[in-house]
Structure formats: structure tokens, C-alpha cells
Amino acid sequence: MHAWPASDVPALPGKGRDLRIHDTATGGPVTVDPGPVARIYVCGITPYDATHIGHAATYNAFDLVQRVWLDTQRQIQYVQNVTDIDDPLLERAARDGEDWTGLAERETALFREDMTALRMLPPQHYIGAVEAIPGIVPLVERLCESGAAYVLDGDVYFSVEADPHFGEVSGLDAEAMRLLSAERGGDPERPGKKNPLDPMLWMAAREGEPDWDGGSLGRGRPGWHIECVAIALDHLGMGFDVQGGGSDLAFPHHEMGASHAQALTGEYPFAKAYVHAGMVALDGAKMSKSKGNLVFVSTLRRAGVDPAAIRLSLLAHHYRADWEWTDQVLDEAVARLARWRAAVSRPDGPAAQDLVEEVREALSNDLDAPAALAAVDRWAALQESTGGTDEGAPGVVSRTVDALLGVAL
Numbered sequence: 122m123h124a125w126p127a128s129d130v131p132a133l134p135g136k137g138r139d140l141r142i143h144d145t146a147t148g149g150p151v152t153v154d155p156g157p158v159a160r161i162y163v164c165g166i167t168p169y170d171a172t173h174i175g176h177a178a179t180y181n182a183f184d185l186v187q188r189v190w191l192d193t194q195r196q197i198q199y200v201q202n203v204t205d206i207d208d209p210l211l212e213r214a215a216r217d218g219e220d221w222t223g224l225a226e227r228e229t230a231l232f233r234e235d236m237t238a239l240r241m242l243p244p245q246h247y248i249g250a251v252e253a254i255p256g257i258v259p260l261v262e263r264l265c266e267s268g269a270a271y272v273l274d275g276d277v278y279f280s281v282e283a284d285p286h287f288g289e290v291s292g293l294d295a296e297a298m299r300l301l302s303a304e305r306g307g308d309p310e311r312p313g314k315k316n317p318l319d320p321m322l323w324m325a326a327r328e329g330e331p332d333w334d335g336g337s338l339g340r341g342r343p344g345w346h347i348e349c350v351a352i353a354l355d356h357l358g359m360g361f362d363v364q365g366g367g368s369d370l371a372f373p374h375h376e377m378g379a380s381h382a383q384a385l386t387g388e389y390p391f392a393k394a395y396v397h398a399g400m401v402a403l404d405g406a407k408m409s410k411s412k413g414n415l416v417f418v419s420t421l422r423r424a425g426v427d428p429a430a431i432r433l434s435l436l437a438h439h440y441r442a443d444w445e446w447t448d449q450v451l452d453e454a455v456a457r458l459a460r461w462r463a464a465v466s467r468p469d470g471p472a473a474q475d476l477v478e479e480v481r482e483a484l485s486n487d488l489d490a491p492a493a494l495a496a497v498d499r500w501a502a503l504q505e506s507t508g509g510t511d512e513g514a515p516g517v518v519s520r521t522v523d524a525l526l527g528v529a530l
């Protein structure tokens with residue numbers, strides 16, 4: 122699939138800082154030292170509805186990861202998927218009497234537009250689950266051959282016991298895993314499974330649903346976790362730097378993905394750090410397509426809201442925090458954007474070199490975007506109250522905000 126156009130990332134004076142970030146698997150901060158090419162996989166959307174503020178907040182977090190890396194002169198291999206075949210997509214298409222492929226294409230196109238408007242850097246490889254199927258089938262066949270997978274009434278399951286590291290990504294106990302598995306697409310109650318947590322790798326063809334050639338597996342369609350594993354292994358290989366997503370992906374999705382890959386390759390780990398963004402809520406509940414309590418990025422854009430203000434709304438919250446979207450959040454971002462734009466519109470101002478370092482320090486410290494915004498606020502307040510004589514300082518500020526925060530002033 123094609124991704125979306127990249128916005129320029131200006132180079133900044135001085136030297137960028139290495140990223141320290143919270144890793145779910147170790148439960149603490151790790152310093153990510155990617156070498157000259159940083160490798161990141163971020164789980165993409167299931168395109169049955171438009172991009173909401175929760176999605177945007179999660180993609181914003183991983184955009185910041187890349188901006189910190191780019192500031193350290195690294196190249197980036199960024200891979201993102203689109204889950205363009207899955208139960209919710211088929212259910213929504215059936216509800217609306219629509220073709221599921223048309224629905225997926227339309228919502229993916231809208232996602233690209235939203236990401237472009239928000240100035241999120243595009244992945245180098247943007248891969249749909251459907252186009253990944255020819256690569257998924259041999260992986261599932263290999264898992265069957267090695268005894269890490271088994272067949273139940275034509276469906277193929279992964280045996281979680283095949284990976285000695287199973288459970289280490291999320292660190293949850295068996296009961297918590299069982300509850301989350303039932304909530305998030307698993308089938309712990311299905312009789313005949315070796316372990317109730319075992320996730321499906323390949324679902325045998327069902328009447329009235331699309332299916333594909335599965336070689337020795339028979340016709341069917343892939344399970345969710347193996348899709349991301351196949352795409353990540355194909356484009357990044359084992360031991361890539363960061364796997365990212367919202368906190369609702371830690372279990373089962375990232376846990377199972379790591380185990381699939383580790384059982385397949387005999388290598389460890391799948392990703393060096395598993396990074397999870399908090400959940401955005403609306404009216405007291407997590408924003409979710411299934412609940413329908415959503416604020417869409419495209420609706421705000423259509424209402425004339427500046428995408429830079431949407432982005433500042435996201436940046437005002439630490440990526441790991443759960444937070445609530447309100448009109449006030451957006452109003453404050455609109456006001457901040459106006460203050461910053463006024464402050465950089467003059468040819469000179471207070472010295473900006475400290476500010477560059479403060480923003481760098483804030484972001485390298487577990488992506489502390491609120492601290493970065495506070496630093497820019499202080500510079501803008503000084504500009505407004507006393508001004509300054511440093512020629513070109515406003516330009517440095519504006520390039521810093523652009524390069525490190527993705528906001529064009």
C-alpha cells in the first residue's frame with residue numbers, strides 16, 4: 122500500500138539526545154540505542170471507521186520517537202500495518218450493506234489524509250494484512266511443523282507453551298490474561314484448546330466470509346497477531362528497536378506477537394522495547410469504535426479546526442497518561458497556538474539555544490511533551506513581555522517546534 126507524504130523535518134543546531142523510554146516488558150525506562158538505522162513497528166488501524174483522537178494520540182507518541190531519533194542523525198525504518206481484514210470490518214460492512222474492501226479502502230484513505238494534516242511522519246513500509254497473506258501462510262505452516270501450533274476443527278492455534286518467554290511482555294498473571302483475552306478478540310472458552318489463551322493463527326474458511334489460499338492449511342484467513350509478526354519480520358527482522366501501540370495492545374496482541382516470532386526463529390527478543398500509549402476517553406469512557414463515543418480528526422478538520430491545534434491538544438498530555446478529551450483541551454491548544462505564532466512572527470526575540478536543549482531534554486526523557494510545551498510557553502511569554510534582541514531566535518524556535526513536535530507555526 123502507499124503511505125502518505127512526508128513533511129520536512131528541519132535540522133537543528135547542536136546535538137540530539139538518546140531516547141530513554143518506558144518499556145512495558147521491563148516495567149521501567151530503557152535507553153534505546155538503535156545504531157545508525159532505527160527500526161520501529163507501530164500497529165496500524167483497523168479501517169472500519171474514521172481516525173479518532175485516541176488513534177491520533179497513539180500515533181503522535183510514535184511520531185515523537187522518530188523525531189528524537191532523527192535529531193540524533195539516525196535513519197529510520199518505520200513499518201506500519203493496516204488490519205484490512207478482521208471481524209469488526211466484516212461486521213460493519215454487513216451492517217451497512219457495504220462491500221468490506223470498499224469500506225477498508227475509504228477509511229484507510231481518510232486515515233492517510235488525517236495523518237498528513239497532523240504532520241505525522243509516514244512509514245517506509247505501509248502494509249495491509251491482505252497483501253501480507255502469502256507471507257503469513259508459510260510462517261503458520263512452519264509453526265505447525267515445529268509443534269508450536271495445532272489444528273482444532275480446521276482452525277490453527279498457536280500453543281503459548283511453545284515460547285519460554287510467554288508472559289514477559291505484559292507481565293500479567295493467568296487470570297488477568299484470561300479476562301483480557303476474552304475481551305480483546307480471543308476465545309478462551311472454546312473447548313478443545315491446549316491452553317485457553319492459545320490464539321488463532323489461521324481461521325478455516327467460514328460461509329459467507331472472504332477466504333484465501335492457505336496452502337497446506339486449507340482456505341481461510343489469518344489470525345490478528347501473526348499478521349503483524351509476518352510484516353515486522355519481513356521488513357525489520359528480529360530484535361528491532363521499538364514495537365508501539367496503545368496500552369490495549371500490550372495483551373494479547375504484543376504478547377502473542379512476541380511469542381509467535383520467538384517460537385518461529387528461536388531468537389529473543391522480538392522487539393527490544395514495547396512501548397504503549399495511554400487511552401483517550403470521552404464522557405468518562407475509553408474512546409472506542411465499538412462504543413461509538415468518538416471525536417474524529419476529520420470532523421474537527423471539516424469544522425475548520427487547525428490540525429496544528431489538534432496536534433497541540435495531543436502534545437499537552439504525556440503519552441503514557443490516560444486522559445479525557447474535552448472542548449477545553451482544544452480551546453487551550455488553539456490559544457497556545459495563537460500565542461506561539463505571534464511570538465515567532467517577529468524577526469528577533471529572547472535567545473533560543475536553551476530552549477532547543479530544554480525541548481530535547483524533555484522529549485528524550487520518556488517523551489515528556491508537556492514539559493516541552495512548558496519550555497516553549499516560557500520563551501513565548503518572555504517574547505511577549507520583554508522581547509529580545511537575538512536576531513533569528515524566533516526562526517530557531519519555530520524550527521525546533523516543527524522538527525521535534527511536528528507543529529508548523
Ligand code: 5CA
Binds near residue numbers: 165369370408
Ligand atoms: N489494527 C489493530 C492493531 S494491529 C488495532 O488495534 N487497530 S485500532 O484501529 O483498533 O487501533 C489503532 C491504534 O490506536 C492502536 O495502537 C490502539 O491501541 C490505538 N487506540 C485505539 N483506541 C484508542 C484510544 N481510545 N486512545 C488511545 N489509543 C487508542
Ligand code: ZN
Binds near residue numbers: 163165349
Ligand atoms: Zn498489530
